[in-house]
Every structure is written in C-alpha cells, then in structure tokens.
Amino acid sequence: MDHTATAPAVGTLEAPGARLYYEVRGEGPLVVLVGAPMDARPFAPLADLLAADHTVLTTDPRGVERSPVDDPDRDSTPELRADDLARLIAHLDAGPAAALGSSGGAVSVLALAQAHPELVHTVIAHEPPLIELLDDRDGRHARTEDMIATFLSGDRLGAHRKFLASAGITLPDEVFEQMYGGERDARELAQEHRFFTHELRPTTRWRPDITALRAGTPRIVIGIGEASSGQLCDLTSTALAAALGIEPTMFPGGHVGFAEDPGAFVTSLRAVLAGA
Structure with missing residues (x-):
C-alpha cells in the first residue's frame, strides 16, 4: 500500500497517577493499537498504513517511556x-473503537x-500471555x-534469557546481544526494572472473565502469529x-508481526476490521 506517512498529532492526557502520552493519525473509524510494555513507536509503521482510512490512536502505557507515573512502585x-x-477513547470522542492489543496490550x-x-x-487480542x-x-x-x-539479583541478561x-x-x-547486551542508560534500566517487578506478574496472572467476554457486546478476535507455533x-x-468458543485468527509473522512486516499485517487487520 502506497501511503505517505504524516506526522501524528501528539497529546498528553491526565489520568489518576499518570500522564498518558498518545498519538493520533488519519481520519475515519477509530482504531486503537496498544502494547505492554511496548510503547507507541513500534506501532507507528502500521498506524501510518491504517491511517489512510481510519483514525488511529497509539499510546505509551502508563509508566512506559513518555507516560510518567507518580508512583513507579505501583503495579x-x-x-x-x-x-x-x-479515558483516551472518551477523550477523543470518536468511539466506539476497534482495539488491537499485542502481548500485554492484548490483556x-x-x-x-x-x-x-x-x-x-x-x-483483537493478539497473543495475550494468559498463563492462568x-x-x-x-x-x-x-x-x-x-x-x-x-533480575533482582542483578543478573539482567540471565533474566532476559x-x-x-x-x-x-x-x-x-x-x-x-544486540537487543539486551551492551550498556544501558538510566531510562532503559528503569523500564526493565518496571517490567520485571511491576508488570510481568499482574499481566501473566490475570484471568479473563470468560462468561462476561462471551456475553458482552464487543466482538472478540484472538490473533496468533503464523510463526508463533508452539x-x-x-x-x-x-x-x-x-x-x-471461537476459532483463532492467524496473522502474518510472529509475536510482533505488526512491526516485522506492517504491510502484510495491515492486510489481515483490515480483513478483520471489515468482519471478513
């Protein structure tokens, strides 16, 4: 798809205990793209493509990158x-929205x-790590x-392994080594600490209310990357x-297929959004 990216509109929204950084692109029906602990930046290429005919909201989750929190020790x-x-959807006053979440963002x-x-x-819950x-x-x-x-013992590379x-x-x-090795600045170390100590546990231990999801009005789509088998x-x-009681929907690539090949991913996403 040939779509020239334009700079997104950038905003900050006050929330209890946090200031939420967000970006808005395009015009049309609202689609939210969100990760956790991933910030908005890896979603930008997909958002640029989708903005050809949608309003696309991306955000840094609370405590991540440009969304500071009052209490960094809160889960x-x-x-x-x-x-x-x-709050962000209500703030834009453009809902109801379609929402694609990846990994912790799927939760x-x-x-x-x-x-x-x-x-x-x-x-669209793309690969939620629901160990429960x-x-x-x-x-x-x-x-x-x-x-x-x-991680808390000081062996950050061992924790990542x-x-x-x-x-x-x-x-x-x-x-x-490229992803996790080398020197880390204070910001990167803080992000890692937050992930291991205040995000990983509450995300992977969360248990969805299956009855509520089955009976609720939103259409639920479970996405899995074609390269994520096993x-x-x-x-x-x-x-x-x-x-x-639904069949999963396969998407191109692996756990972060939207970032690996946004052009292929957006085609599958558009099909889901169209109800295909």
Whole structure:
C-alpha cells in the first residue's frame, strides 16, 4: 500500500497517577493499537498504513517511556491500563473503537472489553500471555517468579534469557546481544526494572472473565502469529479462543508481526476490521 506517512498529532492526557502520552493519525473509524510494555513507536509503521482510512490512536502505557507515573512502585495491572485506554477513547470522542492489543496490550484490551464494553465494538487480542488458562500454570508461574528473582539479583541478561526460554522464543546469540547486551542508560534500566517487578506478574496472572467476554457486546478476535507455533503465547491464545468458543485468527509473522512486516499485517487487520 502506497501511503505517505504524516506526522501524528501528539497529546498528553491526565489520568489518576499518570500522564498518558498518545498519538493520533488519519481520519475515519477509530482504531486503537496498544502494547505492554511496548510503547507507541513500534506501532507507528502500521498506524501510518491504517491511517489512510481510519483514525488511529497509539499510546505509551502508563509508566512506559513518555507516560510518567507518580508512583513507579505501583503495579501496572490490566485493569489500570484498560481504564487508561477508556479515558483516551472518551477523550477523543470518536468511539466506539476497534482495539488491537499485542502481548500485554492484548490483556489490556480484553480488560477494556470487560470493564468498558460500550467503548469498543471489536477487540483483537493478539497473543495475550494468559498463563492462568494453561494446565501447567503453576510451573509456569514459578518460572516467572524465578526470572524476577534473577533480575533482582542483578543478573539482567540471565533474566532476559529465562524470559525468552519461558516464552518459547529462540534468538541467535548475536541478536540477543544486540537487543539486551551492551550498556544501558538510566531510562532503559528503569523500564526493565518496571517490567520485571511491576508488570510481568499482574499481566501473566490475570484471568479473563470468560462468561462476561462471551456475553458482552464487543466482538472478540484472538490473533496468533503464523510463526508463533508452539510458543507460550500460541498456547495461551489457543486456550483463550477455545474457552470463548471461537476459532483463532492467524496473522502474518510472529509475536510482533505488526512491526516485522506492517504491510502484510495491515492486510489481515483490515480483513478483520471489515468482519471478513
């Protein structure tokens, strides 16, 4: 798709305990793109494509990058993040919206569908890491606690290795070193600390209200990357789709397929938005 990107409109919205940074592109029906702990920047190429015929909202979740919080030691729960998304949608006065959440952001949009169903007509949960839905949840939660303890012991690289192993994601050594090695500035270290100590646990331990999601008005779509087969988020997404009585929707790429190949991803996303 040939679409020339234009600079987004940038804003900040006050929320309880946080100031939410957000970006708005395009015109048309509102679509929200959100991650956790991922900030708005990796969504920008997809947002630029989608803005050809949609209003696209992206945001840094509370405590991430450009959305500072009053209390950095407060947990980032799916409920808090959902309330933030509700405030942003209401602030734009362009809802009800379609919302695509990735990873922890997928948990955020499921919580949004439960708490504020009037604000979303379609929720696309792309690979939510809902460990609570798995039969081996206790062992997986124990591994999460171990990786948090490893991080708090000062072994940040070891914690990242354990995180990837738990997720079922294999990276070549040079890619791992590029992503996690080298010197980290204070901001990056703070982001890592927040993820391991205040976001990972409440996100992966969140249990969706299956009855509410099945009976609610928003259409729920569970997305899985075609390259994610066998990974943790494939297993959790498959379990969630089964609990909801729906078939998962396959998207191009892996866990972050929207960033790897936004052109291919937007084609699948448009089909979902059109109800295909």
